[in-house]
Amino acid sequence: xxxxxxxxxxxxxxxxxHRLDARTKIIATLLYIIELFIVNNFWGFxxxxxxxxxVIAISRVPxxxxxxGLTAVFLIIAFTFVINLFMVDGRIxxxxxxxxxxxxxxxxxxxxxVRLVLLIIGSSMMTLxxxxxxxxxxxxxxxxxxxxxxxxxxxxxxxxxxALRFIxxxxxxxxxxIKAQQARGADFxxxxxxxxxxxxxxxxxxLFISSFRIAQDLALAMEARCYHGGAxxxxxxxxxxxxxxxxxxxxxxxxxxxxxxxRFLPTIF
Amino acid sequence: xxxxxxxxxxxxxxxxxxxTVALDGVSFEVRDGEILGxxxxxxxxxxxxxxxxxxxxxxxxxxxxxxGQCITDGKAKLVEIRRKVGLVFxxxxxxxxxxxVAKDVAFGPKNLGLSEEEIADRVKNAIELVGLDFEAIKDxxxxxxxxxxxxxxxxxxxxxxxxSVLILDEPTAGLxxxxxxxxxxMIRRIHESMGIIIIFVSHNMADIADMSDWVIVxxxxxxVLRGKPREVFSHGEMLSGMGLAVTPARAIMNxxxxxxxxxxxxxxxxxxxxxxxxxxxxxxKNI
Numbered sequence: 001x002x003x004x005x006x007x008x009x010x011x012x013x014x015x016x017x018h019r020l021d022a023r024t025k026i027i028a029t030l031l032y033i034i035e036l037f038i039v040n041n042f043w044g045f046x047x048x049x050x051x052x053x054x055v056i057a058i059s060r061v062p063x064x065x066x067x068x069g070l071t072a073v074f075l076i077i078a079f080t081f082v083i084n085l086f087m088v089d090g091r092i093x094x095x096x097x098x099x100x101x102x103x104x105x106x107x108x109x110x111x112x113x114v115r116l117v118l119l120i121i122g123s124s125m126m127t128l129x130x131x132x133x134x135x136x137x138x139x140x141x142x143x144x145x146x147x148x149x150x151x152x153x154x155x156x157x158x159x160x161x162x163a164l165r166f167i168x169x170x171x172x173x174x175x176x177x178i179k180a181q182q183a184r185g186a187d188f189x190x191x192x193x194x195x196x197x198x199x200x201x202x203x204x205x206x207l208f209i210s211s212f213r214i215a216q217d218l219a220l221a222m223e224a225r226c227y228h229g230g231a232x233x234x235x236x237x238x239x240x241x242x243x244x245x246x247x248x249x250x251x252x253x254x255x256x257x258x259x260x261x262x263r264f265l266p267t268i269f
Numbered sequence: 270x271x272x273x274x275x276x277x278x279x280x281x282x283x284x285x286x287x288x289t290v291a292l293d294g295v296s297f298e299v300r301d302g303e304i305l306g307x308x309x310x311x312x313x314x315x316x317x318x319x320x321x322x323x324x325x326x327x328x329x330x331x332x333x334x335x336x337g338q339c340i341t342d343g344k345a346k347l348v349e350i351r352r353k354v355g356l357v358f359x360x361x362x363x364x365x366x367x368x369x370v371a372k373d374v375a376f377g378p379k380n381l382g383l384s385e386e387e388i389a390d391r392v393k394n395a396i397e398l399v400g401l402d403f404e405a406i407k408d409x410x411x412x413x414x415x416x417x418x419x420x421x422x423x424x425x426x427x428x429x430x431x432x433s434v435l436i437l438d439e440p441t442a443g444l445x446x447x448x449x450x451x452x453x454x455m456i457r458r459i460h461e462s463m464g465i466i467i468i469f470v471s472h473n474m475a476d477i478a479d480m481s482d483w484v485i486v487x488x489x490x491x492x493v494l495r496g497k498p499r500e501v502f503s504h505g506e507m508l509s510g511m512g513l514a515v516t517p518a519r520a521i522m523n524x525x526x527x528x529x530x531x532x533x534x535x536x537x538x539x540x541x542x543x544x545x546x547x548x549x550x551x552x553x554k555n556i
């Protein structure tokens with residue numbers, strides 16, 4: 001059940017995308033998200049979608065695996081679609097009492113849905129092809145310049161590392177507790193919303209207690225190995241930009257130009 | 270009362286990069302009032318097997334019959350299966366959540382929809398059966414108890430559902446020697462007074478030899494050995510090849526009979542070993 005959520009998961013591999021420096025991928029993802037908001041017609045999305053699928057093809061992450069992650073956020077996409085569909089004024093296509101669908105609303109709804117799907121797939125490509133530890137290392141390096149104005153870049157990266165590291169642990173823990181309570185006849189699937197919320201108590205309390213225990217153990221283990229914060233800390237594997245990163249940078253600039261140019265193309269519809 | 274497993278197969282993450290066959294054609298049967306010990310190194314499929322016995326996991330193929338009723342055909346009611354087959358996980362004390370011990374033990378029976386009096390009755394009996402003082406402990410928070418007490422409260426929570434099969438996954442893991450002995454004698458007491466089937470997993474070979482009527486040995490998702498404890502522990506080399514071992518008493522006796530060839534030994538427990546040695550000494554004293 002919980003294992004089906006692939007959003008934010010890492011898909012092991014050794015493709016050129018996997019081998020890129022984490023910093024390159026973070027910048028590329030940020031840029032891609034910004035570009036999705038620069039796009040103002042469906043031509044732009046067509047280009048952005050094609051680019052994304054090229055990256056997916058190069059990364060050799062199965063498309064099925066990526067879309068499985070999308071099902072988790074399907075509700076959000078559907079919600080945005082419906083809100084946009086009914087809330088925009090314009091040329092009326094269909095009407096029933098106070099509900100009406102306009103041409104402009106339909107276009108806007110489709111536009112937003114495509115943007116969201118590309119946004120989610122685009123950012124999940126980053127996490128799918130980058131080990132969490134590389135990702136946070138990359139983030140720490142990228143944030144380093146901001147430590148001049150007092151941003152605790154190492155601490156932020158460490159918190160992210162710990163959070164990411166313990167997602168699977170807590171999922172496993174949750175799974176175990178759910179099973180233990182099911183074995184005692186607990187029922188999490190029937191009843192109205194209040195009964196269901198109440199039925200979560202036997203899961204949440206043990207889970208809270210477990211997470212405190214895990215946090216305490218972790219803090220002790222870190223102290224026992226003389227952890228004292230970021231100052232003067234070295235790493236075993238330094239990350240370096242390589243030739244692939246240069247190529248990626250050039251592609252990013254070209255792609256940005258193409259996306260800006262796409263704004264001036266005539267609209268399809 | 271019986272539990273029968275037929276050709277069970279289970280695969281983790283089918284069709285994904287981490288695909289692993291956890292169970293591969295597992296079959297066995299436990300009859301009325303028997304105790305079955307399960308051994309196998311970490312990752313051999315023991316825990317996966319146990320979770321099939323009360324319907325928490327659904328097999329890829331194969332069937333589980335409890336009392337002749339198939340629980341894997343999708344028709345059986347889950348609450349009914351979980352009433353019949355009680356499963357105590359590893360470190361069950363981590364599942365406690367209520368304010369008081371009595372309330373926590375009542376959680377299972379409540380889910381079965383029993384009457385208030387029936388629940389109160391069962392809670393009292395279950396807490397006493399696990400060897401705790403009901404009056405002294407019923408209103409204390411489960412989080413204030415010692416490790417061994419917590420574990421016994423958690424086991425009481427399952428017993429209070431009056432299962433006909435009780436499954437325990439490493440019930441003595443992480444306990445000190447005295448709590449360890451308490452839990453073992455508690456399992457014996459439950460077995461005697463309720464007359465139910467008990468299936469337990471343990472890494473302690475002495476416990477397995479001591480408690481079980483039958484033993485199955487798992488390796489890579491298959492049952493590789495099964496039989497009476499004496500039979501299973503006679504395959505010492507095979508067991509150590511799988512990262513397991515014979516009982517400590519058996520190991521010592523093997524070592525001694527290697528030095529003294531005319532001391533024939535098949536002892537499993539310390540008591541049996543002591544008897545054999547005493548007999549050998551008496552026999553050779555007069556020569």
